[in-house]
Amino acid sequence: MIFFLLLVAPPFLSSFLLTLVTQALIYAIVAMSLDIILGYTGLASLGHAAYFGLGAYSVGILATRYGAGFGITLPAGVFLALAVAAIFGLVALRATGVYFLMITLALGMVVWGLAHRWVTVTQGDNGISAIPRPDLGLPWSLALSIPFYYFALAGFFIAFWILRTIVRSPFGQTLVGIRESESRMRTLGYHVWLHKYIGFVIAGGVAGFAGVLWAYYNGFVSPVELQLATSVEVLLMVALGGRATLIGPALGAAIIVFLKNLVSVYTHRWLLILGAVYILTIVYAPEGILGAIKWRPKKVKPKTVGVEDLTEGEIGGSV
Amino acid sequence: MSSRRIAAISGLLLVALSAGASPAWAQKGPIKIGFLTQMTGGGAAVGKDMSNGFMMSLEEIGSQIAGRKVQAIIEDTQGDPGQALTRLRKLVESDQVHAVAGIFLANEGYALAPKVDEYGIPTVWAVVSADDLTQRKPTKWAVRTGWTSSQPNHPFGEYVTKTLGYKRIVTIAMDYAFGWEQVGGFQRTFEENGGQIVQKLWPPLGTTDFGPFLAQIKRDADAVFAVMVAASALRFPKQYQDAGLKARLPLIGGGTSFDEFVLPSLGDEAIGAISPLIYSAAIDTPMNRRFVKEFRTKYGKVPGYYGEASYSAGRWIAEAAKAVGGGVEGKEKFLSALKKVELPDAPRGPIKLDAYGNPIQNIYVRKVEKKDGELWNTVIHTFPNVSQFWNYKPEVFLKQPVYDRNYPACKYC
């Protein structure tokens, strides 16, 4: 279906559009990772871009300074994101709701501040440039846009498969239960904090994975990837597409990427339009696009938890 | 709704997109130049000056070169190097431009440089002044028609010791590459001529309150050399004056600290400040007077170097395109034409390129004075034919690292 289309798209798209779709795929990974904690666990984070940036900077530093290949940068980037998420999770998960938002905001800003000011390592505002595309020993050079597109697509499929497996598993179902009522889950004997923590760390790791791809895509990393506005944008992608659906956030990512890049071609007032999209989404489609069209993912198991006060689009949550 | 329906809709979307995206092929259509600058966000005003200057140069020649129409496509980098890259991709792959010009921020320049060489697209760095773009990390396919950050400050260091007589100076500059390169260039010649930098302060980019830094300035120096840009240039002189420093320590600075960009909004606190730059709106030549008058009439403000540099970049491209008879499709030939252009009558004075693709031009030492109720940068001295390497041999100069926070080291701090 959609996946088939993604596979055969390249010859039909102009080179520029292909790069946009590549961008959308990478951001889709970030958005899906955020969906784990936002959609499935119910925790809105204002600092998710930090893990994305950490993955990207790992590549930037290792590839340009030490000539490291993909075999090193990929695990390094993901590991760094996981490690930082593990540390931050300990701090952030002491709170929920608004306080969680604030703490994640603060932590995100700490990482941003470091990227900005630790010039000897990150080159500060200048960013790190000339990151070469990875050499995987394939017959097609990843420096060309079509092979790289498939590279990103593969990354997207892998991330999607990992996240979907998590979400469909008993672990994923527990997350949903926690989202609906922590106290109930606790009464039922689940270790709530541990579940949230693991979810948080995994989300960070996947975002780091996306960051690694992004650094290779752009060949460039700068603190902009880490800033507050980026974190908010990822939130929008999830909200726009439809929480707790995985596909929804991916769709949201695609829409936002295309919006930012294509609208600004026709008008310099793209900020106004983007702002309007933020507002209109909440006003008219608070459940996101997939929620608005009442699209529900196929359920794998029958409903296990009493769900009397759930809304239509949030039941189940497995894909 | 079934997943099949979603697939159908997505499929339709993809087809619609690709249909809308196929470029319309005109055989020998207009000469297309992509102009990249920041049109939204914090640097939007700079971007506007730049695009205005560039468009003005094209309009002056009736948007025609060698019988072909010239079409400028202005793209917004949003101040984000990632976006700049995306815009470049669009310009080259979608719009099929024959050349690219513009760029203001150093990080955008560094991000684009490798891509420019990858595409093999003739590029004109109009304003971006990051030293290494034409020094240790040159781009084969680009020329620069603006300046390097350290270029004006090399002669200025000499001027300050010899003519102004200051021997001990405190530098305060925004803590990023531009600030480092400006201070570096100044420090080098200043200390070579007997001066001493006794303190180096680096307020982070975006500092609004300079209090913590002003309080640290060593009061026993002869003068303070400040490198500020845009909004920080606006607020620094006043805070400097209010901290009681102006009376004790004369304020000199890098050219952007008192550029025409901020002069209209500065008050009397800026009067007397001396700075070097490639341009001043007060340059008294017929060419510049005409340029300033035209710019002011058209856009309602006195042009600063952003406007002039972009205007000259436009003229530069026009000259190169004329030299190849309008045949800009021949990229290699167009590039070598770009490298050979000379503008003897640009508003800022004569410009030609050195072997590394950077202008050799006049450097003006200016002083802020009030004329008819307005602040102007009166030219008090001109250094002719200054290159990015000053009096140093390029090979020797390039062996040293690029100026940064710690290079040259602060020996007398």
Place this chain on the structure above:
Amino acid sequence: MEFWVTQTFNGISYGALLFLLAGGLSLIFGMMRIVNMTHGSYYLLGGYVGLSAIWRGGNFPLAILAGALVIAIVGIVEWNAFLKRLGGQELGQVLTTMGFALIFQDLALIIWGGDPYTIPVPAMLSGAYQIGQLYFPVYRIFIIAVAALVAVLLWLVLEQTRVGAMMRATVDDPEMARGVGINVHGISMMVFALGALLAAVAGVVAGGFVGVYPGADFEILPYAFVVVIVGGMGSLKGALIGSLLVGLLDNFGKALFPELSYFTLFAPMAAILAMRPTGLYGRA
């Protein structure tokens, strides 16, 4: 010695500015738990409106008044038309207020262009008092005075008036307040407008000091959040202490460890939150 006195004075004056900015956010946060990303925009627009007022021939106090009133109205409209229904939905609030922030940013660019300006201040507020070798810029003293005045007024209103009591009741327990017959919606609207107004005043006052320019909105937003978080959400005392703390930390941080400047600001914030998730003086 000169260094420590001047730095402390600078830190206090910067803290005073932050208090004007963050005091309103703290109230909004505390009462409605609204994460208001538009707060920076109120600051920016307030400054621009004040600038326009002066261009049209007004004087400085008029500029402050104009900025305050116009932005209060903007705040009321934003709250009434959109935010009112988003109680408890943090994500919705973040996204809606962010949307407005982007729209306002672009509108400001359209209306006032992108050039940076300073707000001309009356002559009596320029210059500095000199005590020995120490200089105390008059304008900084002015900022401290304004912040102190606002703090006192807010305290009077909150502690000594009926409206203030209703506000406090709504902060502590909205459901009980509603039960006792307090018009929670009306009070909430007033608080939101007050918060926006304070930010606008900060914008005009700061405009004479740091200028009015595009990007000021998102530059100042993290600082406002830091103050609110450190001081505690919904507590006026917390906002005051938080802003002084942040002002001093930022100043001394920049003076003593300039390379780590953002770090010296956000790391303590994260640390405080780690120990007290509700901030120093906040209540859950």
